[in-house]
Amino acid sequence: MKRRLCCAAIAWALFAAVAVRAEPEPAAEAPVKAAVIYNLLLFIDWPADGPGGDFRLCLFEGGALASALEGFVDKSVHGRRLALQLVGNAPEKLWTCGAAVVEGGNPAALARAAAAAKTQPLLVIGEGASALDRGAMIGLATVGSRIAFDIDLAALRRARLTASSKLLRLARQVLE
Numbered sequence: 001m002k003r004r005l006c007c008a009a010i011a012w013a014l015f016a017a018v019a020v021r022a023e024p025e026p027a028a029e030a031p032v033k034a035a036v037i038y039n040l041l042l043f044i045d046w047p048a049d050g051p052g053g054d055f056r057l058c059l060f061e062g063g064a065l066a067s068a069l070e071g072f073v074d075k076s077v078h079g080r081r082l083a084l085q086l087v088g089n090a091p092e093k094l095w096t097c098g099a100a101v102v103e104g105g106n107p108a109a110l111a112r113a114a115a116a117a118k119t120q121p122l123l124v125i126g127e128g129a130s131a132l133d134r135g136a137m138i139g140l141a142t143v144g145s146r147i148a149f150d151i152d153l154a155a156l157r158r159a160r161l162t163a164s165s166k167l168l169r170l171a172r173q174v175l176e
Contacts, residue, residue, distance in 0.1 A: 032147050033140055034068035037101060037125060040138060040149070041077045043167035046098055046121050047160045054083040058097035060109040062086055065101065065127070091116060099123035102136065110134040117159045124155075132175060137161070141172075148172040 041057070055077040059066045066084070075082050077098070087093040087100070094100060094116040102109045105128030113124040114135025126136030137155040141148050150173040156163055168174050 029142065029147070030064040030068040031071070033065055033127070034072060036140065036147055036149065037065075037069065038072045038075065038077075038082070040125065040167065041082075041099060041123070043164040044099075044123055044156075045162040045164070046078070046123075053080070055080040056083050056085045056097045056099075058085045058087045058094060058100040060087055060089075060100070060102055060106060060113075061104075063103045065103045069101070094122060095120060097122055099125060102126040102131070104128070105131050105134065105136075105139075107134050110136055114155075117155070121160045123159070123161055143172070151175070 037057075041055070057069065059069070066086070069084055072082055073084055085093065085097065087097070091112040094113065097116075098121070100113040100116070100122060102113060102125070105126050110124065110126050110131065111134070113122065116122050117124050117135075117137070123138070124136050125138045125140065126132075126134065127140050129139070129141045131139030131141075132150055132152045132155075135155075137152050137159065139150045139152075141150070149171055151163060151168065151171045152175045153163065153168070154176055
């Protein structure tokens with residue numbers, strides 16, 4: 001019962017973050033996207049044989065979204081402490097990551113993250129309407145005054161990741 005209430009509260013928080021009514025400004029949009037990303041992590045399951053220790057959320061560059069994600073450092077992701085790691089142009093650092101966020105949908109960074117996800121359970125989250133086409137598993141997009149997300153379920157499965165049914169129902173589009 002307690003777990004159901006917790007899941008319901010998390011689902012509501014994710015829905016509330018996605019269903020933002022006010023017109024987002026670039027500076028105000030980053031905290032909303034950061035909240036959506038954090039909640040997405042809570043609805044994805046990684047295999048037990050992944051890296052131990054802190055849950056590392058890796059970033060390729062430090063922009064407004066990276067700054068907003070700093071507010072979630074030390075919060076719990078599946079019983080592990082969330083830590084941010086800047087990987088820049090060193091994709092070999094991705095092996096310690098549970099998820100990678102590509103701010104602005106940078107095509108080169110998305111390609112590097114997608115390549116890493118072929119050999120490890122790495123969730124790749126990208127920004128922009130075409131993020132899924134460029135290798136992201138979850139693409140964040142601004143649609144009017146809302147933040148929406150699309151999911152490439154086949155890519156998640158190839159990386160040995162599982163999305164909860166609640167998350168799939170909240171997605172704008174799920175590609176199989």
